[in-house]
Amino acid sequence: MEVVTGALPSVITKLGELLIGEYDLQKGVKGEIRFLQAELESMKGALEKISSTPADQLDNQDKIWARELRELSYDIEDNVDTFMVRGKGKKQSELQGIKMFVDRSVGLFRKAKIRHGIAAEIRDIKIRVEDVAKRHDRYMISNDVAKPVKIDPRLFTQYTEVRGLVGVDEARDELIKILEGKNEASIQQHGKIVSIVGFGGLGKTTLANVVYEKIRAQFDCCAFVSVSQTPDMKKLFKGLLSDLGKNTNEETMDEERLIRVLREFLQMKRYFVVIDDLWDILVWKIIKCSLPDNEVGYTIIMTTRKSDIAELADIVYKLRPLSLNNSRNFYKHWMSTRASNGIGKLTCLEQLSWLHIDGCTANTIEELGQLTELRRLCIELDELNDKMLECLGKLRKIQVLETMGSPGERRVGGMDSWVAPRHLRYLHTRICWFSALPAWVNPSFLVDLTFLDITVRELHQVDLEILGRMPALHSLSLEVDNRNLGVLHAFVVGAGSFPCLVFCSLWRFLWPVVFQHGAMPRLREIRFVSYYVMRANEVACSGGGLNLGLGNLPSLQIVRAYLFSERASKEEAEKAGAALRHAAEMHPNNPLHDITID
Numbered sequence: 001m002e003v004v005t006g007a008l009p010s011v012i013t014k015l016g017e018l019l020i021g022e023y024d025l026q027k028g029v030k031g032e033i034r035f036l037q038a039e040l041e042s043m044k045g046a047l048e049k050i051s052s053t054p055a056d057q058l059d060n061q062d063k064i065w066a067r068e069l070r071e072l073s074y075d076i077e078d079n080v081d082t083f084m085v086r087g088k089g090k091k092q093s094e095l096q097g098i099k100m101f102v103d104r105s106v107g108l109f110r111k112a113k114i115r116h117g118i119a120a121e122i123r124d125i126k127i128r129v130e131d132v133a134k135r136h137d138r139y140m141i142s143n144d145v146a147k148p149v150k151i152d153p154r155l156f157t158q159y160t161e162v163r164g165l166v167g168v169d170e171a172r173d174e175l176i177k178i179l180e181g182k183n184e185a186s187i188q189q190h191g192k193i194v195s196i197v198g199f200g201g202l203g204k205t206t207l208a209n210v211v212y213e214k215i216r217a218q219f220d221c222c223a224f225v226s227v228s229q230t231p232d233m234k235k236l237f238k239g240l241l242s243d244l245g246k247n248t249n250e251e252t253m254d255e256e257r258l259i260r261v262l263r264e265f266l267q268m269k270r271y272f273v274v275i276d277d278l279w280d281i282l283v284w285k286i287i288k289c290s291l292p293d294n295e296v297g298y299t300i301i302m303t304t305r306k307s308d309i310a311e312l313a314d315i316v317y318k319l320r321p322l323s324l325n326n327s328r329n330f331y332k333h334w335m336s337t338r339a340s341n342g343i344g345k346l347t348c349l350e351q352l353s354w355l356h357i358d359g360c361t362a363n364t365i366e367e368l369g370q371l372t373e374l375r376r377l378c379i380e381l382d383e384l385n386d387k388m389l390e391c392l393g394k395l396r397k398i399q400v401l402e403t404m405g406s407p408g409e410r411r412v413g414g415m416d417s418w419v420a421p422r423h424l425r426y427l428h429t430r431i432c433w434f435s436a437l438p439a440w441v442n443p444s445f446l447v448d449l450t451f452l453d454i455t456v457r458e459l460h461q462v463d464l465e466i467l468g469r470m471p472a473l474h475s476l477s478l479e480v481d482n483r484n485l486g487v488l489h490a491f492v493v494g495a496g497s498f499p500c501l502v503f504c505s506l507w508r509f510l511w512p513v514v515f516q517h518g519a520m521p522r523l524r525e526i527r528f529v530s531y532y533v534m535r536a537n538e539v540a541c542s543g544g545g546l547n548l549g550l551g552n553l554p555s556l557q558i559v560r561a562y563l564f565s566e567r568a569s570k571e572e573a574e575k576a577g578a579a580l581r582h583a584a585e586m587h588p589n590n591p592l593h594d595i596t597i598d
Contacts, residue, residue, distance in 0.1 A: 008043065008044040014080045036125060040073075178194060179299055195313035196303045196304075238258065241258070271298045275301070277303060372396070377398055399421075412457055434457065437459065464497075479529075
């Protein structure tokens with residue numbers, strides 16, 4: 001409570017002590033102290049009222065006034081403490097002889113001076129308190145003046161057009177079957193209470209709303225109300241009555257009377273109510289008191305993020321993420337964004353993300369080349385042609401480049417003619433194969449490169465050594481085409497290589513990379529993706545075993561391997577998987593490991 005009211009409770013008590021204590025104050029001063037007590041009591045009540053109001057509903061002027069009053073209370077307490085210390089002298093029993101006479105004479109003069117000082121301080125405090133009170137009254141905003149209204153963001157969700165929403169139809173139909181008793185999870189009774197539970201942003205309100213609009217015509221009366229974390233119960237019950245169509249003079253009613261009116265009105269009606277965004281069990285129990293378990297039938301849907309509240313319903317509907325098919329549909333919808341004509345006029349643009357360019361947008365490619373201030377570009381291409389390469393060549397300030405393409409055959413050498421700008425920090429491109437590691441991927445040219453995700457048709461040991469000298473590289477995803485080219489030589493990561501690398505993913509390597517002592521000192525996660533088991537067993541049979549040197553990676557925390565068992569027996573695949581698993585288990589860090597065999 002001290003945080004709310006500051007030092008006011010203590011100050012009020014201490015002012016009372018000044019009145020009845022041994023301070024022998026003048027009658028006028030005592031009157032001013034009583035005035036201060038009464039004024040501060042009223043202010044204390046005002047502060048407690050302000051503290052009980054939700055922060056988002058507080059007037060800014062009230063916040064300022066409350067802060068000033070709390071600060072004033074601490075100043076007053078300091079002054080009163082000073083009075084009380086100065087006003088108490090030594091007890092007469094502690095003084096003897098001539099010293100008693102002298103001290104008493106001096107003390108009388110001293111006390112008179114102290115009483116005069118206390119009176120002056122009290123008058124000063126009174127002036128300050130009155131000033132704070134008057135300032136609050138002076139700047140009070142009239143209730144007639146229109147104030148900014150905070151719009152509940154759930155309103156937009158409740159009235160969103162559902163035609164463009166992906167995946168809502170399946171969930172709607174499933175929930176309606178539950179409500180109509182056409183699902184195994186339903187319960188045969190006069191009414192049903194169903195909760196929709198899921199984390200924020202998953203679509204609980206949207207689902208409840210589409211179900212509400214779909215079946216509301218089947219009921220005598222319906223209501224949709226939102227609760228929030230700090231509900232005004234009286235306002236909520238008024239909203240229920242209004243939506244349900246009950247006309248009443250509810251302005252004079254308290255919560256108890258409103259509950260009684262709701263129960264009487266719904267007792268003989270088949271009703272449907274949605275209670276959206278519940279946060280508190282007690283709030284739900286109070287609302288439930290207003291919704292009778294009648295003989296006619298009813299349906300109640302409540303939405304919540306809290307599983308303990310959801311469990312209070314007859315049926316719990318756990319809202320799930322989008323299915324794989326709906327995720328694909330959403331991705332297609334999201335990635336279908338295309339630039340409008342005239343994008344080339346945005347010559348100061350520095351970031352452009354998820355732009356789709358197809359074969360019919362040649363003008364867009366030309367205009368894209370005019371955006372020479374671009375620092376970040378993320379695009380989806382149906383094909384990588386010469387015009388697009390020419391466009392990319394003009395963007396010399398690019399620091400982040402991400403290109404994505406449609407599934408299918410990747411063009412070999414499609415980006416061989418492109419030269420990255422010197423300030424490139426992030427490159428993710430799997431739209432085509434580089435014939436070999438580009439010459440510009442070297443430590444003296446790309447000194448700022450931290451993220452690299454590329455596909456290289458043919459890779460040699462010297463290329464891996466060049467990559468290992470990149471001074472700032474934190475993340476590397478490297479895919480090779482050894483299956484088609486038949487490159488069967490081993491790769492070794494030598495001491496001092498990849499000094500900053502934290503994540504490494506190696507795709508389609510036929511031969512395990514061996515890590516020497518001192519390599520990749522900061523590496524936390526290593527992935528071997530599409531690693532061919534047939535060659536691994538040839539290595540093991542030749543006496544080399546499957547020792548990758550994982551123990552030489554001092555910071556390793558995660559090992560993942562996705563093994564291809566093509567042209568290898570199940571026994572050989574399992575042996576290779578066991579060897580990799582053993583290598584991870586023997587590591588001193590005991591890293592998390594996930595070995596999958598396809």
